[in-house]
Structures are given as C-alpha cells and as structure tokens.
Amino acid sequence: MSVAFRTIAASREWPIAADKVATAFDVAVRTRMVTRAGKRDRRPTLAELETIIDYCRSSRKLTIPIDELVLFAIFPVRRMEEITGLHWDDLDDEHRQILLRDAKDPVRPVSFWAHLPDEALTRIQRQSHVDKCIFPYQSKSIGGQFGGINKVLEIKDLRFHDLRHEAVSYWFERGFPIQWVAQITGHRSWSTLQRYTHLYEFGEVDKSARWRCWPANRASQCHDSHIQALKKPLRD
Structure with missing residues (x-):
C-alpha cells in the first residue's frame, strides 16, 4: 500500500x-x-470442467460460449480481461505467439509477447473472425454467466479466475521448468508465479492426456511441439 x-x-x-x-x-x-487477503488455492477438477462444458454445449439459454472460454483459459494462463482483449491482428500463428496489450502489472500496464500452447491456439482457430477481438465478449458478462452455471450445477466456490491457478499448476505438473512456464504466463518473477502454483501431482504428469474434451491423439503430439516453441525467443 x-x-x-x-x-x-x-x-x-x-x-x-x-x-x-x-x-x-x-x-x-x-x-x-x-x-x-487470504491465498486462494481452488482448482477445478476435470469432472467439474466436464460438467460445465457439457452443460454449456446442451444449453440454449447462454449468449456466450463459456465452454470455449473455459477450454481456452485453462492452458494459456490469461486473465479474463486479457482474454477479451486479444486481437486477431496481434496473433502470430507461425510462431505460436500473441501480443498481450496493457496487461496487468504491479507498477503500470505492460505489453508483451506470450507463447500460445497448442491447446490455446486450437481454441483460437475455432473462433469466428467477426470482430477485431478474438473473443468479443464483456468480462462482466462472462463472469456472470460462469457464476450462474456453477450455481445451477451446484459447483461450490469456483471462480473464472481459478482457471488461472489451474493453468499454472498444470504446466508445472507437466514437468515444464519455471523459465518456460513464465514464457506462457508472462510472469517476471518466481514469487509472483508461485502465487498461482498449487501442485497436486509431481513429475511429468499430463492429467488431460486422455480427457474426452480433447482429441485422443493430442497428448502424443503436444509435448515436443511445446518444447520446440518455448526454446525459440519471443518477439520484442
């Protein structure tokens, strides 16, 4: 303060x-x-995520594709406001990078290039190119619908921001070192990154490898491509 x-x-x-x-x-x-403020360590289970995604895909009342946003959010470690601020013009498909404009920072907003994991890039490529924004929705509306879905499904104490905790922890559970995870998240220090890290598994474990929400052959292809992409320098 x-x-x-x-x-x-x-x-x-x-x-x-x-x-x-x-x-x-x-x-x-x-x-x-x-x-x-107390430290929050809530992470969604795959069963909870599946329940949310199934509900979204079967509901005709939702005005926002919450299932697509959930599947995107749990891999590139982006805040809700960052997700809704992503522009098509800032996407570099070839190098699997995207420019984050005016991202939250303790001192002042900063802009930087972040790596896009295969799973995140797949979600982006599924979106309709109808607006300058990749996900042209209001953050408050996303949060409101996400909370409403959880209330209907009786999923307790789960916020959209908890997907960020899930994403950071997921990459560490996959066995990725700090410097590579930081290229995805954009964090500049381990102390900040650590706040979002709550490991349930140790060693190289990909809990979504056989997750039915993803293609069956995804896990066998992703690891090597992640490694190769993260070894390449980010754009200035």
Whole structure:
C-alpha cells in the first residue's frame, strides 16, 4: 500500500505524507483493522470442467460460449480481461505467439509477447473472425454467466479466475521448468508465479492426456511441439 501511495504522490504531485500513511497502515494491521487477503488455492477438477462444458454445449439459454472460454483459459494462463482483449491482428500463428496489450502489472500496464500452447491456439482457430477481438465478449458478462452455471450445477466456490491457478499448476505438473512456464504466463518473477502454483501431482504428469474434451491423439503430439516453441525467443 505504501508503494501505491508513493507512486500516486510522485505521478500526480499530490502532497501525500508517505511515512505517515505507512505508520497508519502498520497500526491498522497490528490492531487487525485490516488483514492481508487470504491465498486462494481452488482448482477445478476435470469432472467439474466436464460438467460445465457439457452443460454449456446442451444449453440454449447462454449468449456466450463459456465452454470455449473455459477450454481456452485453462492452458494459456490469461486473465479474463486479457482474454477479451486479444486481437486477431496481434496473433502470430507461425510462431505460436500473441501480443498481450496493457496487461496487468504491479507498477503500470505492460505489453508483451506470450507463447500460445497448442491447446490455446486450437481454441483460437475455432473462433469466428467477426470482430477485431478474438473473443468479443464483456468480462462482466462472462463472469456472470460462469457464476450462474456453477450455481445451477451446484459447483461450490469456483471462480473464472481459478482457471488461472489451474493453468499454472498444470504446466508445472507437466514437468515444464519455471523459465518456460513464465514464457506462457508472462510472469517476471518466481514469487509472483508461485502465487498461482498449487501442485497436486509431481513429475511429468499430463492429467488431460486422455480427457474426452480433447482429441485422443493430442497428448502424443503436444509435448515436443511445446518444447520446440518455448526454446525459440519471443518477439520484442
């Protein structure tokens, strides 16, 4: 919080006494007037994901293809706002990369190229090219429909953002090293990346290898192509 106040004071030239703010915040923490946000480690199971996807594919009431968004989100580790902000013009099919514009950052929004796993690129190629955005939907609408589906299916305490935790953990469970996972996620430090890592399996385990939501031959083809793509440098 003190960093935020110092940044505001410097950028907007506001007369904020950062030392007094820091002291007040320290008192508030010690007296438990405020507390740090609890770390969240909720990950969806494959059974939960299948239930959600089956419901979406059979429902005629949904106005957004939540099943496509779920299948996309659990592999490239993108926030909802980043997914809805992806542009066709920023897609590099040949090198399996996409430009993330104004992505969330502790200091200021940043733009960078991120690798697209095969599974994510497959989802993108399935979308209709009807808008400059690949997924032309509103973030609030996605969150609302996702929450409504979970309520109907009685899936407890699952948020769309939890798919991000699932995605990071999935790549580590596949045996990918930190520097390669970071090329997919865009994280610059292990401490930040670690927040989204909650491993259930150890070693090279691909729990979706025989998942019926993906083609049967996907697992046998993906690993080598991931490795080769991640060895290539990202665009500037």
